[in-house]
Amino acid sequence: MRISVFGIGYVGAVTAACLCKDGHHVVAVDVNDVKVNEINDGLAPIAEPGLDALIADAVAGGRLRATDRSDEAVHGTELSIICVGTPSRLNGSLDTRYVLKVAEEIGTAIAAKKERHHVVMRSTILPGTMVETVIPALERAAGGVAGRDFGVAYYPEFLRESTAIADYYDPGTIVFGKLDEDTILKLRSLVARIGVEPIVVDMTTAEAVKYTNNAWHALKVSFANEIGNVCKGTAIDGHEVMRILCSDKRLNISPAYLMPGFAFGGSCLPKDLRALRYKARTIDVATPVLDAAMTANEIQLDRAYHMVASTGARRLGLLGLSFKPNTDDLRESPLVELAERLLGKGYMLKIYDPNVSYGELTGANLQYVMSHLPHLSRLLVDSVDDMCQGAQAIIIGKKDAAAAGLVERLGGKTPIIDLVRVNAMKRSDGSYDGICW
Ligand SMILES: NC(=O)c1ccc[n+]([C@@H]2O[C@H](COP(=O)([O-])OP(=O)(O)OC[C@H]3O[C@@H](n4cnc5c(N)ncnc54)[C@H](O)[C@@H]3O)[C@@H](O)[C@H]2O)c1
Structure with a gap:
């Protein structure tokens, strides 16, 4: 394929070199003459292991050249990849001026081109930037409609500097x-x-x-550092601890606990x-990371409370009370806290939890719930139907058989607050409100 790569920085230089290695012909474009000249002299414009040889080889083989002329690059290729910088502004916001400038240049060149052209963004841009900013800029300049008159895609780059070429050929994922x-x-x-199957999304x-x-x-690095700091302070080897943590691929380095939902809790x-x-x-x-985990958990509980309050309903059905399915453990269950707060604010509550039977609660579990929901026996009902009877809104706090079909059954008639995403594909709409979907 004939490809133009815009921006000869860390991402662009590696992308251009690897594409050439794979047999493609690349025109690299940059506003920086020094970089353009370096490429044309067969030199890598950045320090990256293995890059010098790839660039020297590609230039010597006639597969790579550089220019500062974007129109010439677009006309001589069928696909343009944008790899220009997207730095932070002083206030932390993302500076998209370079991607916009390049989008305008590419669009202008497309306007004067007969053959269909494709534009692929690899720079890191905030969600919505393609649809709200980049595509409109391309369409204005090209005088056409993206997707119809020219192709567009977003292909995020995950490479790490210093292992960028190895990462290019062995990515964890391709999106x-x-x-x-x-x-x-x-x-x-x-x-x-x-050899990695791409995941295609919007x-x-x-x-x-x-x-x-x-x-x-970033969160992983700070978490590991924090654990290391605590370990050092107690004469424990933090590396040893984290090595063992990482060896558990079932609960620790796995999708476990990584789906958005309600607050954590339990004993x-x-x-x-x-x-x-x-x-x-x-x-x-x-321990700022651990402190933030607690704060974030309280905020998630507040979020659920405000979602319920915003329905305007006063009589509520709550499905689920224990801290997770298939246990009757109520200790520090965030659903108990939510129920306590709602009752304290004068809401009327009927609670159904197939795992919780008042007469069977004992020991610390009973003690806990008595100090938080002393009238629990009067709040618990025996079925989903009892719970729904007279309810002006339903809160789904547990993903189990009792919850299946509830959303369809209530069919938009009763507002639903879903804290567990009872239907995997369901997104918030009208009377159905998922806590974070
Ligand atoms: N560096 C990384 O490890 C890495 C990894 C993944 C994603 N990213 C993202 O990729 C993008 C590029 O990062 P980078 O580190 O390669 O940036 P960089 O600053 O090293 O390079 C950007 C290049 O774009 C050029 N440029 C600016 N305006 C231009 C224009 N109008 N036309 C042509 N060239 C122009 C600059 O001269 C520069 O050479 C950023 O959005 C970054 O967040 C970077």
């Missing part, structure tokens, strides 16, 4: 944000030899995936997090 099918087909052919989701990945990496997580933070304070180690 394509789709507008039109033929641009996706072109991208599929570009990555065919990598462009906004692909933009969100990139930010979620980087936020996740362990809140208690153990509190104790660990207390211990850290006694050895003068700050």
Whole structure:
């Protein structure tokens, strides 16, 4: 394929070199003459292991050249990949001026081109930027409609500097944000030899995936550092601890606990997090990540309360009370806290939980619930139907057989607050409100 790569920075230089290695012909475009000249001299414009050899080889083989002329690059190629910088402004917002400038230049060149052209964004841009900003800029300049008159896609880059070439050929995942099918087909052919099946989603989701990945990496680093700090303060080897944590691929390094939903609770997580933070304070180690986990959990509970309040309903049905399905453990269940808060504000509540039977609660479990919901025996009902009877809104707090079909059954007649995403594909609409979907 004949491809133009806009921006010869860390991403653009590696992308251009790897595409050439795969047999494609690349025109690299940059406003920086020094970089343009370096490429044309067969030199890598950035320090990256293995890049010098790839660029020297590609230039010597006539597959790579550089220019500062975007019109010439677009006219000589069928697909343009945008890799220009998207730096932070002083206030933290994202500066998209370079991607917009390039979009305008490419659009203008498309306006003067007969053959269909494809534009693929690889720069990191916030969710919505393609649809709200980049595509309108392209369409204005090209005088056409994206997806119809020219192709567009968003293809987030996940490479890491210093291992960028290895990452290019062995990515953890490949994500394509789709507008039109033929641009996706072109991208599929570009990555065919990598051997990873691309995940194709809409462009906004692909933009969100990139930010979620980087936020996740940042959170992991700070979490590991914090654990290391606490461990050092207690003469434990934090590397050893984290190595063991990472060896559990079922609960720790896995999708477990990684789906958006309601607050955590139960007899362990809140208690153990509190104790660990207390211990850290006694050895003068700050734990901002663990502190934030507690704060975020309280905010998620507030969020659920406000969602219920905003329905205007006063008589409520609550499905679920224990902290997760298939247990009757009510200790520190966020649903108990939600129920307590609603009752305190004068809401009338009927609660159904197939795992909770008042007469069978004993020990610490009974004690806990008595101090939070002393009238529980009067609030509990025996079936979903009893719970729905007279309810002006329903809160689904548990994903189990009792909840299945409830959303369809109430069919938009009764507002539903769903804290567990009882139907995997359901998104908030009108009377159905998912806590974070
Ligand atoms: N560096 C990384 O490890 C990495 C990884 C994944 C994603 N990203 C994202 O990729 C994008 C590029 O990052 P980078 O580190 O390669 O940036 P960079 O700053 O190294 O390079 C950007 C290049 O774009 C050029 N440029 C600016 N305006 C231009 C224009 N109008 N026409 C042509 N070229 C122009 C600049 O001269 C520069 O050479 C950013 O959005 C970044 O967030 C970076």
